Amino acid sequence: MGVTKSALFSTTQNELAAYARVLAHPARIAIIQFLLKSETCCNTTLVGDLGLAQATISQHLKELKNVGIIQGTVEGVSVNYCINPEKWNEIKAMFTELFKGFNPPNCSIC
């Protein structure tokens, strides 16, 4: 017990949940927002900007990389991270689709 029963749900539902999970931490939101406005940045920059330990930032970057939201390029000693446009637009489309499905008022009770 204690494990999500993924088999009960559709691929879309599981994917959407997986993307939401990656966004479900303020540090990862902050990293994404940083990348959205500054185009690229590296681990050290984020450590200074966010105030979390280097290992912690590295772990968050890894999770963002795992789902494909960001990608890193080795640039000398450091690694430059940036948003992956295709993946970002794919995720954006999925959330847009979810939010689109509501035409208020749709509830006769509330």
Add this chain to the structure above:
Amino acid sequence: MGVTKSALFSTTQNELAAYARVLAHPARIAIIQFLLKSETCCNTTLVGDLGLAQATISQHLKELKNVGIIQGTVEGVSVNYCINPEKWNEIKAMFTELFKGFNPPNCSIC
């Protein structure tokens, strides 16, 4: 250790993360999608539709209710749940704002 350092982040970042966390489970995505198309439903209906135990569904409904995405109305023996339009639009606006911040190509590396 092991606790999210909310104090390091902005209110918006923490709120966005909190909303994303509630969406970060396929069962809650499924419940929302069900409510979006059928307007209302109760616990028992969802138990039949999703295939999770009654206690589990109740717990997921509680989390959705806690952040205000849904609201329940006692209707005889059962409870009718529906989307909270204001909250839903608020969350929609926050995600839209996040996704809006990207104008590809913004990265000179990738």
Add this chain to the structure above:
DNA sequence: TGATTTTATCGTAATATTGCAATGTATTTA
């Protein structure tokens, strides 16, 4: 080459999440 810089990974501790059986509570029905 040796020291420095930057990042990733490992190990560990604290806490959170997921799922469900069992039980409690409230309303309706017979």
Add this chain to the structure above:
DNA sequence: TAAATACATTGCAATATTACGATAAAATCA
């Protein structure tokens, strides 16, 4: 009133997440 129905809550077990110090790996600099 007693049984039935629907839902919430509690308690527990399994697993996941968060954070960071310590350490490893790779590239650069003196």
